[in-house]
Amino acid sequence: MQQVTRTPAPSEVADEWRKRAERAGLTRVMRASQPAELAAGTTARTIRLVTGFLDSLGEVGSALEIGCGMGRLTPSIAAHARAVTAIDMTPRMLSLARENCAHLSTVDFVRTTVQRLPWQDKRFDVAVCVWVLMHVLDDDEIADACRAIAAAARHLVLVEYEDAEIPVGRFSRLRTVEEYLALLPGARLLDRRELDYGGDRSFVALIALDDPR
Numbered sequence: 001m002q003q004v005t006r007t008p009a010p011s012e013v014a015d016e017w018r019k020r021a022e023r024a025g026l027t028r029v030m031r032a033s034q035p036a037e038l039a040a041g042t043t044a045r046t047i048r049l050v051t052g053f054l055d056s057l058g059e060v061g062s063a064l065e066i067g068c069g070m071g072r073l074t075p076s077i078a079a080h081a082r083a084v085t086a087i088d089m090t091p092r093m094l095s096l097a098r099e100n101c102a103h104l105s106t107v108d109f110v111r112t113t114v115q116r117l118p119w120q121d122k123r124f125d126v127a128v129c130v131w132v133l134m135h136v137l138d139d140d141e142i143a144d145a146c147r148a149i150a151a152a153a154r155h156l157v158l159v160e161y162e163d164a165e166i167p168v169g170r171f172s173r174l175r176t177v178e179e180y181l182a183l184l185p186g187a188r189l190l191d192r193r194e195l196d197y198g199g200d201r202s203f204v205a206l207i208a209l210d211d212p213r
């Protein structure tokens with residue numbers, strides 16, 4: 001995979017995700033270079049870590065899943081919240097996620113980017129964002145995304161790679177949890193765990209977001 005470090009045009013990013021949505025199975029949202037069993041095992045561990053943090057918040061009324069992809073994690077989030085709104089910028093990913101959640105009446109889907117979340121007054125109890133923000137390369141865009149998340153939710157479960165031997169995607173930029181905390185207005189780290197995927201390490205962070213407005 002050819003890694004791109006310059007800031008890509010929005011149309012290039014959209015095109016990349018449109019193509020990835022045409023891949024098979026979990027390779028749409030995970031590494032095509034890793035064996036399927038490892039992707040499945042990593043998914044199971046991700047679900048345990050994310051839902052463990054959701055449980056620690058007590059009763060969750062509303063959850064916002066940011067960048068839901070094919071809906072790999074959406075049913076597990078829905079099992080821990082009364083209502084879930086799942087967003088993604090890629091139409092085909094959203095239709096796959098809808099199919100994966102067809103049996104669930106508490107999940108809604110919205111096509112939008114994380115930088116431009118459409119809610120002005122609503123605050124979700126928690127946002128869950130797994131392996132999405134690293135794909136926002138531009139400094140202004142990631143600042144917009146983090147401001148939008150802090151305005152939209154009271155807590156954030158954030159999973160992002162911190163160390164990876166091989167490129168995580170064609171467009172990706174690894175940041176530490178401290179960098180994200182600095183970008184998220186009103187953020188406080190409550191807890192963190194580690195997630196290993198084929199020797200590469202992501203942080204799994206539970207973050208409180210004090211209302212920045």
Ligand SMILES: C[S@@+](CC[C@H](N)C(=O)[O-])C[C@H]1O[C@@H](n2cnc3c(N)ncnc32)[C@H](O)[C@@H]1O
Pocket residue numbers: 017028029030066067068069070071072073087088089090093112113114115129130131132135136
């Ligand atoms: C690596 S996949 C992860 C999907 C899901 N979170 C998971 O863990 O299975 C990244 C997803 O984020 C979406 N995405 C990338 N950049 C985005 C942005 N700026 N706003 C909204 N969605 C975005 C892509 O369309 C893709 O579905």
